[in-house]
Amino acid sequence: MSEGPRLAVIGAGPAGLVAALAAAARGVAVTLVDAAPDAGGQFYRQPAAGLGARRPQALHHQWRTWERLRDGLAAHVAAGRITHLTEHHVWCVERESAVPDAAADARAAASFTVHAxxxxxxxxxxxxxADAVLLATGGYEKVLPFPGWTLPGVVTAGGAQAMLKSGLVLPGRTAVVAGTGPLLMPVAVGLAAAGAKVAALVESADPRDLVRHARVLAAHPDKLAEGARYAAELARYRVRAHVRHAVVAAHGTDRLEAVTVAALDPDGRVREGSEWRIPCDSLAVGHGMLPHTDLAETLGCRLDGVSVAVDDEQRTDVPGVWAAGETTGVGGAALSLAEGRIAGLSIAARLDSRAPEPRSYARAAKARSGLREFFTAVDTVCAPPDRWVERVGDDTLVCRCEEVPAAAIREAVDDLGAGDVRTVKLLTRAGMGWCQGRMCGPAVAGLAGCPPTPSRRPFARPVPLGVLAREPGELP
Structure with a gap:
């Protein structure tokens, strides 16, 4: 593995897997580094082997695609072309040296050390x-606070899905699925199929607004058919959907006992007198997703909004660093697969000093373009309501790690003059806890009325002092 060009792929979800396979098939020695015990990422998350799941495919769609990726990975690992490191949590990527000559672009232009x-x-x-690095670090859920959201029994929508896929367990027997975005439907269907009573699916957006994007949607009949299948499954399980509604409060003493649901007007305000309660013992809630950009920020990669900026070959503006999948913009597994293939082919060509062959990834490039347009339209419709901050009471915890209420954030802005997230953090400690603002960052920015800003942390995750004090072990 030490001879020839070396690629480190960080993340073994759809983008990382297909990129690793494409690069390995073209002679690149690949080290696939992933935090999970098995490949697949969140989308292809599998039950633990010890659980003895008889039909794991029932928890997934696109199962045949997963089988091809899984079998391809196994073949490359057996042949020595890919080293798959599981349960390795990357905390830093060092860019060690730049190539000073004109061949810098054809070669990786740097050498890297990935610390895990x-x-x-x-x-x-x-x-x-490694001579090159691919960041395929995926995304994470955005959850906006509301009264009662810290009660036991309230989980993220993706968290509920992960519990079901990996542990074959339900977050509760009677569930409400709420928030906004395309993830809610598969989560509700998955919980219902597994035996939970899904009392309601509460979506703050109005799907009828998608009509404004009819041209874009019509170009993706497979996506429309997928949505229709989920809608049919919801009807089969008698799950009632409430559009342009929101969960405005969760209730309970020791754990969740009920939620209050209310209708929203076109501006996102609660319609007076529209509230009612739904008894439940679990609430799966999510308000979209955000890209994981910690490692990209540490390397100095340029961001485009909240996503890592890349060119047509999935290259970042840092020589030797590529990015693919949700880290460049959230768009689902199909888009991640297209971006991963383009990145893998580009990396193999660049490391071998050959120009990329456009024909080899023309289909992936076409799929990428169409899917990006599709999910831009979906994100426009499924954005959280503008007036959500008005539903956050002063005593509602916003930063769970440091137990900072909304009142403290409003005081920092209104009385102390804070005008950005960093100043709010210094004045209130919001974002100084274990998650370093990953959970509360969007909420703090929304309450402060300012855009979120990149953190540029030196480390992507907490690191024990003992690790920093000793020389790390090295893999070939």
């Missing part, structure tokens, strides 16, 4: 050397 914490205890670090 090993295993569940994360008390040991290893280092992976």
């Amino acid at each position: 914490l090993l295993g569940p205890e994360q008390e040991e670090s290893v280092a992976v050397r």
